[in-house]
Amino acid sequence: MRGYEKIFYGWWIVLACFIISLYLGGSIFFGFTAFFEPLRKEFGWSYTQISFAASLRGLEMGFWSPIVGFLVDHFGSRKLILAGVVAVGLALVLLSLTQSLAMFYVGSVLLAFGAGGCASVVTMTVVANWFHKKVGVALGIMASGFGASGLIVPLIVWLIDVSGWRSTFFLLGLGMWILGIPLSLIIRNRPEQYGYLPDGQRPELEPSMPGIQEAGKEMGFKEALGKGSFLYLNVAEGIRMMTIATVATHVMPYLKSLGVPRSTAALVAAGIPLFSIIGRFGFGWLGDAFDKRMVMGASFCFMGLGLLAFCYVNVLWVLLPFLLFFSPGFGGAMVVRGSIIREYFGRGSFGKMIGITMGAGAIGGIIGPTVAGWVFDVTGSYRPVWFAFMAVIALTTVLIAKIR
DSSP states (O other), rough: OGGGGSSHHOOOOOHHHHHHHHHHHIIIGGGGGGHHHHHHHHHOOOOOHHHHHHHHHHHHHHHHHHHHHHHHHHHHHHHHHHHHHHHHHHHHHHHHTTHHHHHHHHHHHHHHHHHHHHHHHHHHHHHHHSTTHHHHEEEEEEHHHHHHGGHHHHHHHHHHHHHHHHHHHHHHHHHHHHHHHHHHOOOOOOOGGGTGGGGOOOOOOTTTTTHHHHHHHHHHHHHHHHHHHHHHHHHHHHHHHHHHHHHHHHHHHHHHHOOOHHHHHHHHHHHHHHHHHHHHHHHHHHHHSSSSHHHHHHHHHHHHHHHHHHHTTSGGGGHHHHHHHHHHHHHHHHHHHHHHHHHHSTTTHHHHHHHEEEEEEHHHHHHHHHHHHHHHHHOOHHHHHHHHHHHHHHHHHHHTTTTO
């Protein structure tokens, strides 16, 4: 560790988590929309059936994320990330061999277990362990990897068009192993194990630093569970994930139903995570400087405005305000969520707390995509779904204001 005196080692961990999040987000979250039409064309599955695969990922992560939160506090992030990377690669290879709907669902469940080991619960925990004063910026940079995953979406669309969806799944799985396994070895669990405090401070140089006494001031896990603020935060996360999972899953089918060319729809699907980088950095920085509740409430307002534009994609230029509002909004809310847990409840139980919150988000991710697919199968329109989400988001801002 001494060779990294000029650059605090926590930033190398942030970089490793950034790259893992980039590849994972593009491969299994934002890139999934590109597989909709090829799967429907080959197997004749309905939008509801395909959407349920995404919901199965959410179902398992809903139960798995809280468990991962406990495991990461006990075993550390490095082992879980390594196991998660291996499982995700295996799941993607299995999906490439799909012969039936049941087999596709089994691969999706395995994908959920793997993603739970190397996604936000684990990466946010290790970053929160290494930073305190700069936790908003550090989480913002790390979470921007998930936003940058939009760069992979056009590549996935191109691979599907050139070599088919099966080869694309296989190559994505192989890439996960080649890239993710070496990066997982960079991860270290806590700075104290290497003679540092969070943010790179040295105990022998600043013995009176508040961070040294921080553990004694933290709220206990059971005490935090009894707080109404934690409940409000979980509800807000459930609604955030319900919205983004539905939009990310159905964006290309939705735009296709409006007559938008597949190539243009692919660029929009890529733009959703890419534009969220603005919010991940911007709202992360604002969360360090101002009241985190107000910053998080503002991020939800951005999401609502973006959905309003999404309802009226009668001309293509309306997609720009959608991307400029919706994407920074959901990206910023993700970062501030972690900052609120770190500041309000401490880092001693951060893994458990963020795991429960991610589980609540996964429940929203279960409901949203499947309901949207069913609404489209029945009515032939996605617009009722977008209007309903706008109403729920408006109510969420009230809950966020009640967080104490």
